[in-house]
Amino acid sequence: MQKRLATDIFSEWAMIGKDEGMQKGHFNSVNEMLSIVDLSLKKGFSAIDVGCGNGWVCRRLSNDERCRKVVGIDGSEEMIRKAKSFDSNIDFYHALLPEWKPNEKFDLIHSMEFLYYLKKPLDMLKEFYEYWITPGGIFIAGIDFYLENEDSHSWPERLNVHMTKLSIDEWEKGLMNAGFKNIEIHQVASTNDFIGTLVLKGEKLK
Ligand SMILES: C[S@@+](CC[C@H](N)C(=O)[O-])C[C@H]1O[C@@H](n2cnc3c(N)ncnc32)[C@H](O)[C@@H]1O
Structure with missing residues (x-):
């Protein structure tokens, strides 16, 4: 059957x-991701949420008084329609990745549960580094579908959708090869029956 x-x-879903439900499910992980980057965010920072869904992380970032600008991008028309209906002051773009590029660079790239839907997510990391992030900027992404999270392995078949399964080590090497520095790998929001969201963090040095 075609994927x-x-x-x-x-x-x-939208x-x-x-x-x-997805927003609720991702809330704890995103909280931890935002607290990992919090101290590095300067007054006047700009941010983009990649695979922003209904835009909830964008709305949250726009409430941070240091945040000058926030943008959301998602390939689902309905998610973007919903995001725009909640807040018309935030720029939400409906676009498919990896083809789309922003026409400016951002101090923070955030992404939750998006990267593995791509056929070549490690190439996307290179794109982010090259075209999306300012010198001095931070990249942070959360991923629940990964090799070490065995409970996630059934998801592609269950949803009949492509997902790229990589190990923690492969993601870390991908960040390095893309050019990121000060790389940190975390597993956050774990519970008794959840190994935790894999969090990738990297910086583009000035
Ligand atoms: C699991 S949802 C996460 C949404 C949001 N980050 C959240 O935490 O609620 C994944 C999102 O990635 C988007 N997405 C998947 N593949 C995409 C692609 N190739 N280009 C753009 N967006 C994509 C989907 O439309 C979906 O909204």
Whole structure:
């Protein structure tokens, strides 16, 4: 059976309100991710949330008084329609990755549960480093589908969608090869039956 596009599935989820459950499910991990970068964020920082879904992380960042500008991008039309309906002051773009590029660079690139939907996520890391992030900027991404999280291995078949499964080591090497420095790998928000969200952090030095 032909695989479905992730963005079509998430548009269906947006239409039946499943984006809200996803927001709740990702909340603890995103909290920890934002606290990892918090001290590095300067007054006037700009941010982009990649695979922003209904835009909840963008809304949260826009409430940070140091944040000058926040942008969200997602390939699901319905997610973006919903995001815009919640806050028309934030720039939300409907675009498919890896083809799309922003026309400016950002001090913070944030992404939660997006990267592994790409066929070549490590190439996307190179794109981020080259075209998306300012010198001195920070990249942080959370991933629940990875080799060491065995419970996640059934997801591609269950959803009939492509997911790229990489190990912690492969992600770390991917960040290095893309050019990122001060790389940190965390596993956050673990519970008794969850090994934790894999968090990738890297910086582009000035
Ligand atoms: C698991 S959801 C996470 C949404 C949001 N980050 C959150 O935490 O609620 C993954 C998102 O990535 C988007 N996405 C998947 N593949 C994409 C692609 N190739 N280009 C752009 N967006 C994509 C989906 O539309 C979906 O909204």
